[in-house]
Amino acid sequence: MEILTQNQSMDSQEIAELVDSRHDKVKQSIERLAERGVITLPPMGEKPTAGRPSSFYIFSGEKGKRDSIIVVAQLCPEFTARLVDRWQELEAQAYQPQKPTELSRMDLIQLALQAEQENIELRGQVAILEPKAKGLDRIADCTNVLGIREAAKVLKVGQNQLTQYLLDHKVVYRDNFSKIQAYQKSIDQKLVHVVTSAPRLFESGEKVFTQVKLTQKLITRIAKWLEKGAAA
Structure with missing residues:
Protein backbone atom coordinates (compact mmCIF):
# COMPACT_ATOMS: atom_id res chain seq x y z
CA MET A 1 0.00 0.00 0.00
CA GLU A 2 1.27 3.49 -0.82
CA ILE A 3 0.84 5.78 2.19
CA LEU A 4 2.61 8.99 1.21
CA THR A 5 1.15 10.97 -1.68
CA GLN A 6 2.12 14.24 -3.35
CA ASN A 7 -0.46 15.97 -1.13
CA GLN A 8 1.77 15.45 1.90
CA SER A 9 4.58 17.99 1.94
CA MET A 10 6.95 19.73 4.30
CA ASP A 11 8.83 22.97 3.72
CA SER A 12 12.27 24.08 4.82
CA GLN A 13 10.80 26.52 7.37
CA GLU A 14 9.02 23.67 9.14
CA ILE A 15 12.24 21.62 9.09
CA ALA A 16 14.11 24.57 10.64
CA GLU A 17 11.55 24.69 13.46
CA LEU A 18 11.76 20.93 14.02
CA VAL A 19 15.56 20.98 14.40
CA ASP A 20 15.73 24.32 16.24
CA SER A 21 17.89 25.87 13.54
CA ARG A 22 17.81 29.10 11.52
CA HIS A 23 15.88 28.86 8.28
CA ASP A 24 18.72 30.36 6.21
CA LYS A 25 21.10 27.68 7.53
CA VAL A 26 18.65 24.95 6.55
CA LYS A 27 18.25 26.41 3.05
CA GLN A 28 22.04 26.68 2.74
CA SER A 29 22.49 22.99 3.64
CA ILE A 30 19.79 22.00 1.13
CA GLU A 31 21.53 23.94 -1.64
CA ARG A 32 24.96 22.50 -0.81
CA LEU A 33 23.66 18.92 -0.78
CA ALA A 34 21.93 19.55 -4.12
CA GLU A 35 25.13 21.00 -5.61
CA ARG A 36 26.98 17.83 -4.59
CA GLY A 37 24.26 15.65 -6.12
CA VAL A 38 23.30 14.04 -2.80
CA ILE A 39 19.70 15.24 -3.10
CA THR A 40 17.55 16.86 -5.77
CA LEU A 41 16.98 20.59 -5.29
CA PRO A 42 13.28 20.85 -4.31
CA PRO A 43 10.92 23.45 -5.79
CA MET A 44 10.74 26.89 -4.19
CA GLY A 45 7.65 28.53 -2.73
CA GLU A 46 6.79 31.81 -1.04
CA LYS A 47 4.56 32.89 1.82
CA PRO A 48 4.16 36.17 3.74
CA THR A 49 6.22 36.51 6.92
CA ALA A 50 5.89 39.64 9.06
CA GLY A 51 4.46 41.47 6.06
CA ARG A 52 7.21 40.39 3.68
CA PRO A 53 7.34 37.36 1.37
CA SER A 54 9.69 34.59 2.51
CA SER A 55 11.00 31.89 0.17
CA PHE A 56 11.23 28.26 1.23
CA TYR A 57 11.91 24.83 -0.30
CA ILE A 58 9.07 22.30 -0.51
CA PHE A 59 9.65 18.56 0.01
CA SER A 60 6.84 16.31 -1.16
CA GLY A 61 6.26 12.70 -2.09
CA GLU A 62 8.55 9.77 -1.28
CA LYS A 63 11.53 11.52 -2.91
CA GLY A 64 10.96 14.62 -0.83
CA LYS A 65 10.67 12.55 2.32
CA ARG A 66 14.02 10.82 1.60
CA ASP A 67 15.79 14.09 0.77
CA SER A 68 14.46 15.88 3.85
CA ILE A 69 15.72 13.05 6.08
CA ILE A 70 19.18 13.38 4.53
CA VAL A 71 19.15 17.14 5.11
CA VAL A 72 18.27 16.73 8.78
CA ALA A 73 20.77 13.88 9.23
CA GLN A 74 23.49 16.29 8.09
CA LEU A 75 22.22 19.29 10.07
CA CYS A 76 21.36 17.63 13.36
CA PRO A 77 21.45 13.79 13.41
CA GLU A 78 19.83 13.75 16.85
CA PHE A 79 16.68 15.39 15.44
CA THR A 80 16.18 12.83 12.65
CA ALA A 81 13.62 10.90 14.70
CA ARG A 82 11.64 14.11 15.20
CA LEU A 83 11.42 14.58 11.43
CA VAL A 84 10.33 10.99 10.90
CA ASP A 85 7.59 11.48 13.50
CA ARG A 86 6.38 14.55 11.59
CA TRP A 87 6.21 12.62 8.30
CA GLN A 88 4.26 9.87 10.07
CA GLU A 89 1.80 12.50 11.31
CA LEU A 90 1.32 13.72 7.74
CA GLU A 91 0.79 10.16 6.54
CA ALA A 92 -1.73 9.53 9.33
CA GLN A 93 -3.66 12.67 8.34
CA ALA A 94 -4.08 11.24 4.84
CA TYR A 95 -5.99 8.32 6.34
CA GLN A 96 -8.15 10.27 8.79
CA PRO A 97 -11.28 10.18 6.57
CA GLN A 98 -11.03 6.39 6.43
CA LYS A 99 -12.45 4.40 9.32
CA PRO A 100 -10.13 1.91 10.99
CA THR A 101 -12.67 -0.86 10.38
CA GLU A 102 -12.24 -0.39 6.64
CA LEU A 103 -8.65 -1.63 6.87
CA SER A 104 -8.40 -5.38 6.49
CA ARG A 105 -6.08 -7.52 8.57
CA MET A 106 -3.82 -7.88 5.53
CA ASP A 107 -3.73 -4.09 5.14
CA LEU A 108 -2.63 -3.69 8.75
CA ILE A 109 0.09 -6.32 8.33
CA GLN A 110 1.37 -4.58 5.20
CA LEU A 111 1.41 -1.22 7.00
CA ALA A 112 3.38 -2.70 9.90
CA LEU A 113 5.89 -4.37 7.56
CA GLN A 114 6.35 -1.17 5.56
CA ALA A 115 6.92 0.91 8.69
CA GLU A 116 9.49 -1.57 9.99
CA GLN A 117 11.30 -1.61 6.63
CA GLU A 118 11.44 2.19 6.59
CA ASN A 119 12.84 2.24 10.12
CA ILE A 120 15.57 -0.24 9.15
CA GLU A 121 16.50 1.81 6.08
CA LEU A 122 16.50 5.03 8.09
CA ARG A 123 18.83 3.61 10.73
CA GLY A 124 21.19 2.57 7.97
CA GLN A 125 21.12 6.04 6.38
CA VAL A 126 21.81 7.76 9.71
CA ALA A 127 24.70 5.37 10.46
CA ILE A 128 26.29 6.32 7.14
CA LEU A 129 25.58 10.05 7.25
CA GLU A 130 26.28 10.82 10.91
CA PRO A 131 30.12 10.60 10.71
CA LYS A 132 30.05 12.77 7.58
CA ALA A 133 27.82 15.31 9.27
CA LYS A 134 30.17 15.56 12.25
CA GLY A 135 33.11 16.17 9.96
CA LEU A 136 31.34 18.61 7.68
CA ASP A 137 29.91 20.80 10.41
CA ARG A 138 33.47 22.10 10.88
CA ILE A 139 33.14 23.77 7.47
CA ALA A 140 29.46 24.69 7.60
CA ASP A 141 30.29 28.38 7.19
CA CYS A 142 33.06 27.88 4.61
CA THR A 143 32.51 29.07 1.04
CA ASN A 144 34.84 29.45 -1.94
Missing part, protein backbone atom coordinates in the same frame (compact mmCIF):
# COMPACT_ATOMS: atom_id res chain seq x y z
CA VAL A 145 38.45 29.77 -0.72
CA LEU A 146 40.02 30.76 2.59
CA GLY A 147 43.47 31.83 3.69
CA ILE A 148 45.38 29.54 6.06
CA ARG A 149 44.52 31.67 9.08
CA GLU A 150 40.80 31.78 8.23
CA ALA A 151 40.74 28.04 7.39
CA ALA A 152 42.35 27.22 10.75
CA LYS A 153 39.57 29.12 12.54
CA VAL A 154 36.89 27.24 10.58
CA LEU A 155 38.55 23.88 11.30
CA LYS A 156 39.09 24.88 14.96
CA VAL A 157 42.81 24.07 14.89
CA GLY A 158 45.93 26.17 15.38
CA GLN A 159 47.32 28.03 12.39
CA ASN A 160 50.76 26.45 12.91
CA GLN A 161 49.20 22.98 13.08
CA LEU A 162 47.35 23.53 9.81
CA THR A 163 50.46 24.97 8.13
CA GLN A 164 52.54 21.96 9.21
CA TYR A 165 49.89 19.61 7.85
CA LEU A 166 50.03 21.35 4.47
CA LEU A 167 53.84 21.19 4.44
CA ASP A 168 53.97 17.53 5.52
CA HIS A 169 51.49 16.51 2.83
CA LYS A 170 53.34 18.43 0.09
CA VAL A 171 50.43 20.74 -0.57
CA VAL A 172 52.62 23.83 -0.10
CA TYR A 173 56.28 24.64 0.55
CA ARG A 174 58.36 27.53 1.89
CA ASP A 175 60.48 29.47 -0.58
CA ASN A 176 63.90 31.02 0.11
CA PHE A 177 62.18 33.87 1.94
CA SER A 178 60.13 31.44 4.13
CA LYS A 179 56.96 32.49 2.31
CA ILE A 180 54.30 29.82 1.73
CA GLN A 181 54.06 28.83 -1.93
CA ALA A 182 51.80 26.29 -3.63
CA TYR A 183 52.98 23.27 -5.57
CA GLN A 184 51.68 23.25 -9.12
CA LYS A 185 50.09 19.83 -8.60
CA SER A 186 48.07 21.25 -5.70
CA ILE A 187 46.76 23.98 -7.99
CA ASP A 188 46.01 21.46 -10.74
CA GLN A 189 44.10 19.25 -8.28
CA LYS A 190 42.11 22.32 -7.15
CA LEU A 191 43.28 21.94 -3.57
CA VAL A 192 44.61 25.49 -3.38
CA HIS A 193 44.12 28.74 -5.23
CA VAL A 194 46.80 31.41 -5.58
CA VAL A 195 45.49 34.97 -5.31
CA THR A 196 47.55 37.80 -6.80
CA SER A 197 47.14 41.30 -5.40
CA ALA A 198 46.83 44.44 -7.45
CA PRO A 199 50.21 46.09 -8.20
CA ARG A 200 51.49 48.28 -5.39
CA LEU A 201 53.82 51.18 -5.91
CA PHE A 202 57.08 51.26 -3.93
CA GLU A 203 60.21 53.37 -4.25
CA SER A 204 61.84 50.49 -6.11
CA GLY A 205 58.88 50.20 -8.47
CA GLU A 206 55.64 48.26 -8.70
CA LYS A 207 55.27 44.94 -6.90
CA VAL A 208 52.58 42.31 -6.71
CA PHE A 209 52.00 39.89 -3.85
CA THR A 210 50.57 36.38 -3.89
CA GLN A 211 48.68 34.48 -1.22
CA VAL A 212 47.86 30.78 -1.07
CA LYS A 213 44.23 30.08 -0.24
CA LEU A 214 42.63 26.71 0.52
CA THR A 215 39.66 25.49 -1.51
CA GLN A 216 36.59 23.92 0.03
CA LYS A 217 37.73 20.59 -1.45
CA LEU A 218 40.92 20.66 0.60
CA ILE A 219 39.22 21.99 3.74
CA THR A 220 36.70 19.15 3.55
CA ARG A 221 39.53 16.63 3.24
CA ILE A 222 41.30 18.07 6.28
CA ALA A 223 38.05 18.10 8.27
CA LYS A 224 37.63 14.37 7.63
CA TRP A 225 41.26 13.78 8.65
CA LEU A 226 40.71 15.66 11.90
CA GLU A 227 37.60 13.58 12.65
CA LYS A 228 39.55 10.34 12.14
CA GLY A 229 42.52 11.65 14.12
CA ALA A 230 44.95 10.29 11.52
CA ALA A 231 46.57 11.53 8.32
CA ALA A 232 44.30 11.44 5.28
Whole structure:
Protein backbone atom coordinates (compact mmCIF):
# COMPACT_ATOMS: atom_id res chain seq x y z
CA MET A 1 0.00 0.00 0.00
CA GLU A 2 1.27 3.49 -0.82
CA ILE A 3 0.84 5.78 2.19
CA LEU A 4 2.61 8.99 1.21
CA THR A 5 1.15 10.97 -1.68
CA GLN A 6 2.12 14.24 -3.35
CA ASN A 7 -0.46 15.97 -1.13
CA GLN A 8 1.77 15.45 1.90
CA SER A 9 4.58 17.99 1.94
CA MET A 10 6.95 19.73 4.30
CA ASP A 11 8.83 22.97 3.72
CA SER A 12 12.27 24.08 4.82
CA GLN A 13 10.80 26.52 7.37
CA GLU A 14 9.02 23.67 9.14
CA ILE A 15 12.24 21.62 9.09
CA ALA A 16 14.11 24.57 10.64
CA GLU A 17 11.55 24.69 13.46
CA LEU A 18 11.76 20.93 14.02
CA VAL A 19 15.56 20.98 14.40
CA ASP A 20 15.73 24.32 16.24
CA SER A 21 17.89 25.87 13.54
CA ARG A 22 17.81 29.10 11.52
CA HIS A 23 15.88 28.86 8.28
CA ASP A 24 18.72 30.36 6.21
CA LYS A 25 21.10 27.68 7.53
CA VAL A 26 18.65 24.95 6.55
CA LYS A 27 18.25 26.41 3.05
CA GLN A 28 22.04 26.68 2.74
CA SER A 29 22.49 22.99 3.64
CA ILE A 30 19.79 22.00 1.13
CA GLU A 31 21.53 23.94 -1.64
CA ARG A 32 24.96 22.50 -0.81
CA LEU A 33 23.66 18.92 -0.78
CA ALA A 34 21.93 19.55 -4.12
CA GLU A 35 25.13 21.00 -5.61
CA ARG A 36 26.98 17.83 -4.59
CA GLY A 37 24.26 15.65 -6.12
CA VAL A 38 23.30 14.04 -2.80
CA ILE A 39 19.70 15.24 -3.10
CA THR A 40 17.55 16.86 -5.77
CA LEU A 41 16.98 20.59 -5.29
CA PRO A 42 13.28 20.85 -4.31
CA PRO A 43 10.92 23.45 -5.79
CA MET A 44 10.74 26.89 -4.19
CA GLY A 45 7.65 28.53 -2.73
CA GLU A 46 6.79 31.81 -1.04
CA LYS A 47 4.56 32.89 1.82
CA PRO A 48 4.16 36.17 3.74
CA THR A 49 6.22 36.51 6.92
CA ALA A 50 5.89 39.64 9.06
CA GLY A 51 4.46 41.47 6.06
CA ARG A 52 7.21 40.39 3.68
CA PRO A 53 7.34 37.36 1.37
CA SER A 54 9.69 34.59 2.51
CA SER A 55 11.00 31.89 0.17
CA PHE A 56 11.23 28.26 1.23
CA TYR A 57 11.91 24.83 -0.30
CA ILE A 58 9.07 22.30 -0.51
CA PHE A 59 9.65 18.56 0.01
CA SER A 60 6.84 16.31 -1.16
CA GLY A 61 6.26 12.70 -2.09
CA GLU A 62 8.55 9.77 -1.28
CA LYS A 63 11.53 11.52 -2.91
CA GLY A 64 10.96 14.62 -0.83
CA LYS A 65 10.67 12.55 2.32
CA ARG A 66 14.02 10.82 1.60
CA ASP A 67 15.79 14.09 0.77
CA SER A 68 14.46 15.88 3.85
CA ILE A 69 15.72 13.05 6.08
CA ILE A 70 19.18 13.38 4.53
CA VAL A 71 19.15 17.14 5.11
CA VAL A 72 18.27 16.73 8.78
CA ALA A 73 20.77 13.88 9.23
CA GLN A 74 23.49 16.29 8.09
CA LEU A 75 22.22 19.29 10.07
CA CYS A 76 21.36 17.63 13.36
CA PRO A 77 21.45 13.79 13.41
CA GLU A 78 19.83 13.75 16.85
CA PHE A 79 16.68 15.39 15.44
CA THR A 80 16.18 12.83 12.65
CA ALA A 81 13.62 10.90 14.70
CA ARG A 82 11.64 14.11 15.20
CA LEU A 83 11.42 14.58 11.43
CA VAL A 84 10.33 10.99 10.90
CA ASP A 85 7.59 11.48 13.50
CA ARG A 86 6.38 14.55 11.59
CA TRP A 87 6.21 12.62 8.30
CA GLN A 88 4.26 9.87 10.07
CA GLU A 89 1.80 12.50 11.31
CA LEU A 90 1.32 13.72 7.74
CA GLU A 91 0.79 10.16 6.54
CA ALA A 92 -1.73 9.53 9.33
CA GLN A 93 -3.66 12.67 8.34
CA ALA A 94 -4.08 11.24 4.84
CA TYR A 95 -5.99 8.32 6.34
CA GLN A 96 -8.15 10.27 8.79
CA PRO A 97 -11.28 10.18 6.57
CA GLN A 98 -11.03 6.39 6.43
CA LYS A 99 -12.45 4.40 9.32
CA PRO A 100 -10.13 1.91 10.99
CA THR A 101 -12.67 -0.86 10.38
CA GLU A 102 -12.24 -0.39 6.64
CA LEU A 103 -8.65 -1.63 6.87
CA SER A 104 -8.40 -5.38 6.49
CA ARG A 105 -6.08 -7.52 8.57
CA MET A 106 -3.82 -7.88 5.53
CA ASP A 107 -3.73 -4.09 5.14
CA LEU A 108 -2.63 -3.69 8.75
CA ILE A 109 0.09 -6.32 8.33
CA GLN A 110 1.37 -4.58 5.20
CA LEU A 111 1.41 -1.22 7.00
CA ALA A 112 3.38 -2.70 9.90
CA LEU A 113 5.89 -4.37 7.56
CA GLN A 114 6.35 -1.17 5.56
CA ALA A 115 6.92 0.91 8.69
CA GLU A 116 9.49 -1.57 9.99
CA GLN A 117 11.30 -1.61 6.63
CA GLU A 118 11.44 2.19 6.59
CA ASN A 119 12.84 2.24 10.12
CA ILE A 120 15.57 -0.24 9.15
CA GLU A 121 16.50 1.81 6.08
CA LEU A 122 16.50 5.03 8.09
CA ARG A 123 18.83 3.61 10.73
CA GLY A 124 21.19 2.57 7.97
CA GLN A 125 21.12 6.04 6.38
CA VAL A 126 21.81 7.76 9.71
CA ALA A 127 24.70 5.37 10.46
CA ILE A 128 26.29 6.32 7.14
CA LEU A 129 25.58 10.05 7.25
CA GLU A 130 26.28 10.82 10.91
CA PRO A 131 30.12 10.60 10.71
CA LYS A 132 30.05 12.77 7.58
CA ALA A 133 27.82 15.31 9.27
CA LYS A 134 30.17 15.56 12.25
CA GLY A 135 33.11 16.17 9.96
CA LEU A 136 31.34 18.61 7.68
CA ASP A 137 29.91 20.80 10.41
CA ARG A 138 33.47 22.10 10.88
CA ILE A 139 33.14 23.77 7.47
CA ALA A 140 29.46 24.69 7.60
CA ASP A 141 30.29 28.38 7.19
CA CYS A 142 33.06 27.88 4.61
CA THR A 143 32.51 29.07 1.04
CA ASN A 144 34.84 29.45 -1.94
CA VAL A 145 38.45 29.77 -0.72
CA LEU A 146 40.02 30.76 2.59
CA GLY A 147 43.47 31.83 3.69
CA ILE A 148 45.38 29.54 6.06
CA ARG A 149 44.52 31.67 9.08
CA GLU A 150 40.80 31.78 8.23
CA ALA A 151 40.74 28.04 7.39
CA ALA A 152 42.35 27.22 10.75
CA LYS A 153 39.57 29.12 12.54
CA VAL A 154 36.89 27.24 10.58
CA LEU A 155 38.55 23.88 11.30
CA LYS A 156 39.09 24.88 14.96
CA VAL A 157 42.81 24.07 14.89
CA GLY A 158 45.93 26.17 15.38
CA GLN A 159 47.32 28.03 12.39
CA ASN A 160 50.76 26.45 12.91
CA GLN A 161 49.20 22.98 13.08
CA LEU A 162 47.35 23.53 9.81
CA THR A 163 50.46 24.97 8.13
CA GLN A 164 52.54 21.96 9.21
CA TYR A 165 49.89 19.61 7.85
CA LEU A 166 50.03 21.35 4.47
CA LEU A 167 53.84 21.19 4.44
CA ASP A 168 53.97 17.53 5.52
CA HIS A 169 51.49 16.51 2.83
CA LYS A 170 53.34 18.43 0.09
CA VAL A 171 50.43 20.74 -0.57
CA VAL A 172 52.62 23.83 -0.10
CA TYR A 173 56.28 24.64 0.55
CA ARG A 174 58.36 27.53 1.89
CA ASP A 175 60.48 29.47 -0.58
CA ASN A 176 63.90 31.02 0.11
CA PHE A 177 62.18 33.87 1.94
CA SER A 178 60.13 31.44 4.13
CA LYS A 179 56.96 32.49 2.31
CA ILE A 180 54.30 29.82 1.73
CA GLN A 181 54.06 28.83 -1.93
CA ALA A 182 51.80 26.29 -3.63
CA TYR A 183 52.98 23.27 -5.57
CA GLN A 184 51.68 23.25 -9.12
CA LYS A 185 50.09 19.83 -8.60
CA SER A 186 48.07 21.25 -5.70
CA ILE A 187 46.76 23.98 -7.99
CA ASP A 188 46.01 21.46 -10.74
CA GLN A 189 44.10 19.25 -8.28
CA LYS A 190 42.11 22.32 -7.15
CA LEU A 191 43.28 21.94 -3.57
CA VAL A 192 44.61 25.49 -3.38
CA HIS A 193 44.12 28.74 -5.23
CA VAL A 194 46.80 31.41 -5.58
CA VAL A 195 45.49 34.97 -5.31
CA THR A 196 47.55 37.80 -6.80
CA SER A 197 47.14 41.30 -5.40
CA ALA A 198 46.83 44.44 -7.45
CA PRO A 199 50.21 46.09 -8.20
CA ARG A 200 51.49 48.28 -5.39
CA LEU A 201 53.82 51.18 -5.91
CA PHE A 202 57.08 51.26 -3.93
CA GLU A 203 60.21 53.37 -4.25
CA SER A 204 61.84 50.49 -6.11
CA GLY A 205 58.88 50.20 -8.47
CA GLU A 206 55.64 48.26 -8.70
CA LYS A 207 55.27 44.94 -6.90
CA VAL A 208 52.58 42.31 -6.71
CA PHE A 209 52.00 39.89 -3.85
CA THR A 210 50.57 36.38 -3.89
CA GLN A 211 48.68 34.48 -1.22
CA VAL A 212 47.86 30.78 -1.07
CA LYS A 213 44.23 30.08 -0.24
CA LEU A 214 42.63 26.71 0.52
CA THR A 215 39.66 25.49 -1.51
CA GLN A 216 36.59 23.92 0.03
CA LYS A 217 37.73 20.59 -1.45
CA LEU A 218 40.92 20.66 0.60
CA ILE A 219 39.22 21.99 3.74
CA THR A 220 36.70 19.15 3.55
CA ARG A 221 39.53 16.63 3.24
CA ILE A 222 41.30 18.07 6.28
CA ALA A 223 38.05 18.10 8.27
CA LYS A 224 37.63 14.37 7.63
CA TRP A 225 41.26 13.78 8.65
CA LEU A 226 40.71 15.66 11.90
CA GLU A 227 37.60 13.58 12.65
CA LYS A 228 39.55 10.34 12.14
CA GLY A 229 42.52 11.65 14.12
CA ALA A 230 44.95 10.29 11.52
CA ALA A 231 46.57 11.53 8.32
CA ALA A 232 44.30 11.44 5.28
